[in-house]
Amino acid sequence: MAAHDLQAIKELYDDLAARYDHHLLVECVYNTPKIAAEFLAEQLPGAHGLWLDIGAGTGLVGHELKRAGLPLSLVALDISRAMLSQISSPNYVACCEGSADEEAGFDANAFDGAVAIGVFDHISDPTRTLSAIRNTLRPAAFWLLSFCQSPHTEVELVDEQVHIYRHPAPWFRHCCKQAGFAVRSERLVDGYESYGETVQHRLLLLQRDT
Secondary structure (H helix, E strand, O other), X not given: OOHHHHHHHHHHHHHHHHHHHHHHHHHOOOOHHHHHHHHHHHHOOOOOEEEEEEOOOOOHHHHHHHHOOOOEEEEEEEOOXXXXXXXXXXXXXXXXXXXXXHHHHOOOOOEEEEEEOXXXXXXXXXXXXXXXXXXXXXXXXEEEEEEEEOOXXXXXXXXXXXXXXXXXXXXXXXXXXXXXXXXEEEEEEEEEEEOOEEEEEEEEEEEEOO
C-alpha cells in the first residue's frame, strides 16, 4: 500500500475511533467479528497461545474470541493509536502501532496464530502482507482472515475515499498459496450493510507451511 494511502486510512480511523463501535455494530450491522470468532472456535476448539490480531482496531475480534471461549492471549496491531486506545478486552496483552506490511518489528516465529478481520478490505494486492505476516508465525500456525469478495474476476476499488477493495476468491486463494499458506477451511458470510447493500466477507482459515 502506498504511503499516502496508509496515511489517509490512519487519519480516517483516528477520527472515527471514539464512535467506531457504534458506527460499525449499529449503523453498519457489522457481523464479521462475531461470525469469525465462532468459526474459529468451531474449526479450532483447542486454539491457545499467543496470537496476533492484525488491524485490531478497538478490539472487536478479541472481545468476540473471548465470548466464544477461546483462551487466546492477543497482541493488537493497528496503524491507529486512537483505535488501540479504545481496547478494553482483558485478553489483549499488548498493543502495537504499525503496519502489517512491515511486521511491526516482531521476531520470526513469534506467534502461535493470527487473525485479520477487515484488514484486506483496504489492501489491493495482499501478497506483501501475507508474506510479511507469515514470517511472524510459527511453522504450521493458523491464520484466520477475511476479505470482501468480488463477484468479478478482477480486484475492484469500490470506495476510493476510504480505499475499500473487493477481491475475487480464486485469485486471493492463489496469493495465499504463493505466500506459503494452505487454505484449510473457508466460509462466505454477510459481513455488513453499506448504503442498503449487504457486503459479503469470505473467511479463510489458513495454515502456514512448515
